[in-house]
Amino acid sequence: MPELPEVETLCRQLKTILPGEEILRIEILDARLGTIEGLVGRRVEAVKRRGKFLQICISGGLTAELHLRMSGRLFWQKGGVPPFPSYSRLVIAFPAGTLILIDPRRFATFTVQPVSSAPALVEDPLGGLSARRLREIARTRRRPVKSFLMDQRLIAGIGNIYACEILFAAGIDPRRPSSGLSPAEWRKVAKMSVAILERAVACRGTTVSDWRDLFGCSGTNQDHLAVYARQGEICRRCGGKIERITQGGRGTWFCPSCQQ
DNA sequence: TATAATGTTAGACT
DNA sequence: AAGTCTAACATTAT
Numbered sequence A: 001m002p003e004l005p006e007v008e009t010l011c012r013q014l015k016t017i018l019p020g021e022e023i024l025r026i027e028i029l030d031a032r033l034g035t036i037e038g039l040v041g042r043r044v045e046a047v048k049r050r051g052k053f054l055q056i057c058i059s060g061g062l063t064a065e066l067h068l069r070m071s072g073r074l075f076w077q078k079g080g081v082p083p084f085p086s087y088s089r090l091v092i093a094f095p096a097g098t099l100i101l102i103d104p105r106r107f108a109t110f111t112v113q114p115v116s117s118a119p120a121l122v123e124d125p126l127g128g129l130s131a132r133r134l135r136e137i138a139r140t141r142r143r144p145v146k147s148f149l150m151d152q153r154l155i156a157g158i159g160n161i162y163a164c165e166i167l168f169a170a171g172i173d174p175r176r177p178s179s180g181l182s183p184a185e186w187r188k189v190a191k192m193s194v195a196i197l198e199r200a201v202a203c204r205g206t207t208v209s210d211w212r213d214l215f216g217c218s219g220t221n222q223d224h225l226a227v228y229a230r231q232g233e234i235c236r237r238c239g240g241k242i243e244r245i246t247q248g249g250r251g252t253w254f255c256p257s258c259q260q
Numbered sequence B: 001t002a003t004a005a006t007g008t009t010a011g012a013c014t
Numbered sequence C: 001a002a003g004t005c006t007a008a009c010a011t012t013a014t
Helices: A004-015 A131-138 A145-150 A160-170 A183-202
Strands: A025-028 A044-050 A053-058 A062-067 A073-077 A088-094 A097-102 A109-112 A243-247 A250-254
Touching: A004 A044, A004 A053, A004 A073, A004 A183, A131 A183, A145 A160, A145 A183, A160 A183, A160 A250
Parallel strands: none
Antiparallel strands: A025 A088, A044 A053, A053 A062, A062 A109, A073 A097, A088 A097, A243 A250
């Protein structure tokens, strides 16, 4: 569910609440999450984001790393007592309230002292992407540019919705081999990536089905989607018809007439 | 009932 | 060897 803008939204909201708070209690409601040790009694020092990971830095040099995967959400509940929402999988109680991980599909992960995975080649597309760097990384890769943009080892944070929207904004066919884009095309991709992601952050994310922010509110970026989930509808730029294809097992939406 | 859903990754290919 | 592709994970909604 959440991509960079959604995780950034949660991160900004948590920053207003958690720093300085003591962890009073942790309840694991889904055994898939494993055990979580060493956090109770410690204090939150900072909240950060890396790609789609949310990092909670804890006193004593610990870091808890949360990944929401497909259906994870975070919800802030004022009181610390049940009932918790459906599909609550993890509860972390603080003096100010309770942080709840809601996750129907149970793919989310929460780890302490993570074996911090290697950073992406492009650490974070917010605040500037180098077109030359993208082109350099793409030079030896022939796979479709859409799956290139979504590869977290290469660029941190872009997922299915924003990959589709970025390529529409850049006017590039998602099936094009990455190595075949011209310097001018990479400039467009770089520029549009930043623009699309920044607008989504400003809109507190995209709510097409179940995304909600920390306080249960929908985002508003769905109002700006040009292609995602719009198959059969009219392209607002050229009047053509938006199509859906499958790439790497995921849906891709694009306008064949204005994305070349 | 079959399909698709905002993600990642192990293992099999090339 | 590095790059690429597929299936699998678990559950709900259409």
